[in-house]
Amino acid sequence: MHTDLDTAAISRARFLGLGAISGVTALGLLARPSTAPAAVPHPTGDDEGYLQVGLTGERILASFYSRAAHAPGFTAGERRRLAATGSLRRENVRRILMALAETPASDLAGLVVDIPRSALHTRGRVLRLGQELEGTLQGAYVRGLGGTADPATRILLARLLASCAQQLQALQSMAGMPSPSGLPGVGGLESAGRTFDRYLRTPASP
Amino acid sequence: MTKPHMSSCAHPRRRRRATLASLTSVVILGLAVPAGAQAVTVYAASSLREAFPAVAGTPTYNFAGSNQLQLQIERGAPADVFASASPREAQALFNEGRCSRPVTFATNTLVLLVPKSNPGHLRSVYSLRGGGHRIAVGSPAVPIGDYTRKLLRRLGLSSILTRNTVSSEPNVGAIVAKVALGSADAGFTYLTDGRTAPGRVRAIRLPRYAQPPVRYQMCAVRRPGVDAKGASSFIARVRSSAGRAVLARYGFGLPPRG
Numbered sequence: 001m002h003t004d005l006d007t008a009a010i011s012r013a014r015f016l017g018l019g020a021i022s023g024v025t026a027l028g029l030l031a032r033p034s035t036a037p038a039a040v041p042h043p044t045g046d047d048e049g050y051l052q053v054g055l056t057g058e059r060i061l062a063s064f065y066s067r068a069a070h071a072p073g074f075t076a077g078e079r080r081r082l083a084a085t086g087s088l089r090r091e092n093v094r095r096i097l098m099a100l101a102e103t104p105a106s107d108l109a110g111l112v113v114d115i116p117r118s119a120l121h122t123r124g125r126v127l128r129l130g131q132e133l134e135g136t137l138q139g140a141y142v143r144g145l146g147g148t149a150d151p152a153t154r155i156l157l158a159r160l161l162a163s164c165a166q167q168l169q170a171l172q173s174m175a176g177m178p179s180p181s182g183l184p185g186v187g188g189l190e191s192a193g194r195t196f197d198r199y200l201r202t203p204a205s206p
Numbered sequence: 207m208t209k210p211h212m213s214s215c216a217h218p219r220r221r222r223r224a225t226l227a228s229l230t231s232v233v234i235l236g237l238a239v240p241a242g243a244q245a246v247t248v249y250a251a252s253s254l255r256e257a258f259p260a261v262a263g264t265p266t267y268n269f270a271g272s273n274q275l276q277l278q279i280e281r282g283a284p285a286d287v288f289a290s291a292s293p294r295e296a297q298a299l300f301n302e303g304r305c306s307r308p309v310t311f312a313t314n315t316l317v318l319l320v321p322k323s324n325p326g327h328l329r330s331v332y333s334l335r336g337g338g339h340r341i342a343v344g345s346p347a348v349p350i351g352d353y354t355r356k357l358l359r360r361l362g363l364s365s366i367l368t369r370n371t372v373s374s375e376p377n378v379g380a381i382v383a384k385v386a387l388g389s390a391d392a393g394f395t396y397l398t399d400g401r402t403a404p405g406r407v408r409a410i411r412l413p414r415y416a417q418p419p420v421r422y423q424m425c426a427v428r429r430p431g432v433d434a435k436g437a438s439s440f441i442a443r444v445r446s447s448a449g450r451a452v453l454a455r456y457g458f459g460l461p462p463r464g
Contacts, residue, residue: 049362049416056415111414147362189362190332193413200414202315202459 041099041152048100050144051153053189054160055096056196057137061167062089063113064133073123078174085167092160099156114201127175134168136195139187146186246436247284249275251291251349251422252377253314253396257456258289261449265440271348271377279304279427286437289424289444291378291396292349296423305425311444312422313459314396316350316357317409319385324408326391331361331412334392337369342384342393345374350381353418354394360416382407396420398457421461 043051065086069079119129141161148154161184169179246265250258255269265287268275272290276299279285288305290296296308318331326339334341344351351374358364373390375381381393386406400409424444426437443449450460 046359046362046364048359052360052416053362111417190330193361193415197414202414 041156042150043099043153044149047148047150047153049189050140050148050157051096051100053140053192053196054137054144054157055093055100056200057133057140057192058089058092058096058160060113060115060196060199061130061133061137062086062093064115064130065089067115067120068126068130071120071123071126073126074174081170085170088163088167092163095156096160099153111200112203113199115199124175127171130171131168131175132195134164134171136187136192138164138168138184140189140192142184142186143188245433246286246440247433248287248289248440249279249283249285249427250287250289251275252379253291253350253399254289254422255379256402257398257453257458258444260456261452262440262443265436269379271344273347273349274376279429282429284429284431285427286433287424287440288427289422290349291420291422292352293421293423294349294352296425299427300425303428305427308423308425309441309445310421310461311424311441311449312453313461314398314420314422314457315417315459316353316394316412316420317397317400318412319382319393319395319400319407319409320391321385321388322406322408323388325388328392328410330410331363331366334366334370335363337366339370339391340373340389341366341370342373342375342381342390343367344378344381344394345376348375348377349420350378350395351375353420356418357394357412357416360418361413401457422458 041047041051063086065082068074069083069086074082115129118125120126138161141157141164144157145154145161148157165184172179247268248258248265249268249270251272252269255267258265258267268283268285270278272292272295275283275285275288276290276295279288279299280302288296288299289311290308291314293308293310296305299305300308318328320326320328326333328334328339343354346352346355355364355367358366373384375384375393378395378399381390381395382399382403384390385393385395386403392410395409397409400407424441426432426434426441444453454460
């Protein structure tokens with residue numbers, strides 16, 4: 001019953017869901033004024049807030065997928081996919097850090113990702129946590145598409161959103177859930193921050 | 207005749223006693239106060255006002271905004287040790303050859319301080335989005351002001367500095383005072399400052415993911431006539447296990463031992 005996404009047939013609902021994500025991504029890309037250069041993001045003002053929450057979410061997800069690949073109850077194909085997704089998220093972290101490099105607040109303050117072992121004990125728990133994290137991050141990215149001032153930052157967020165939506169659907173598929181159709185919901189930075197804060201910890205002083 | 211005789215006999219004894227007494231007091235004072243400690247002058251960030259005297263009571267302290275202290279030292283103020291609330295000021299003095307290589311000795315986190323009665327009915331930093339509140343913020347030049355602006359950018363909340371009535375304060379002590387006296391509905395301070403006015407203020411936590419790294423650095427000042435021995439002794443004391451324990455008691459974070 002545990003379907004590997006690589007071999008799964010695409011249902012009508014999932015097809016529509018992916019189409020909706022692509023639509024939102026395309027809207028984000030098209031919202032860019034034609035005169036603006038698209039290459040390097042220069043986040044201005046509160047743009048940084050969306051990238052910062054994205055950076056935090058991607059860091060947590062990179063750690064989550066790396067550990068989920070060793071959790072019990074997954075097939076070899078699923079483990080490979082989870083591990084590959086971990087690498088993809090690390091690449092996303094790098095992309096966001098590059099975008100933040102020109103701003104003064106790109107330091108990560110020495111926080112470490114701390115996902116409780118109990119959250120990764122069973123296949124069901126892994127998939128639930130993964131969906132929660134991906135869904136939260138997806139909502140923050142959708143919010144960012146409408147709120148960013150810098151066109152290149154908006155394009156980066158649109159690409160990150162597409163990647164996020166794809167992974168969320170993969171997790172839903174593994175959980176045997178029907179893929180949602182329609183547009184992804186808009187999330188707030190406040191609720192995303194609350195969710196992600198639960199998995200961050202300041203290293204204990206020696 | 208008797209008197210002079212008696213006095214001639216008593217004088218050497220009295221003198222010996224007096225000499226012994228003064229020697230004893232010198233020895234006692236010498237034991238009580240380590241060499242140089244009495245003379246050492248420490249210029250430290252306002253947020254260290256409570257903790258540093260608890261670490262060492264003998265130095266002469268001057269607490270103010272780190273940027274102000276940096277300026278004073280650049281102009282030749284008689285400081286022996288400089289402790290700033292961010293690396294920027296200490297590193298600037300080091301680069302100018304005015305102090306030794308700075309060392310990180312403590313960390314901190316930012317909070318939103320509100321009066322105990324919370325007249326603005328603020329529940330989180332996001333409550334400030336609506337505008338109409340009076341908030342006290344450090345000026346951009348002072349570390350707390352710089353950290354606050356970084357934090358707000360990371361939260362996507364820079365706009366609250368334009369939507370509310372903002373007072374720009376020269377140091378963190380002034381922010382705490384404004385909030386404690388009710389002149390501001392809220393103020394951005396360090397976690398440790400919330401403890402300096404218990405009963406009058408309440409700290410609202412800020413999202414961990416958006417916290418900028420707050421690092422305190424310290425260095426021995428280089429100038430003619432500096433008490434170098436006293437300065438290095440003070441720095442060693444702050445970084446010792448006992449010093450770290452005091453800092454931790456006052457709510458500071460501690461860097462790894464280096």
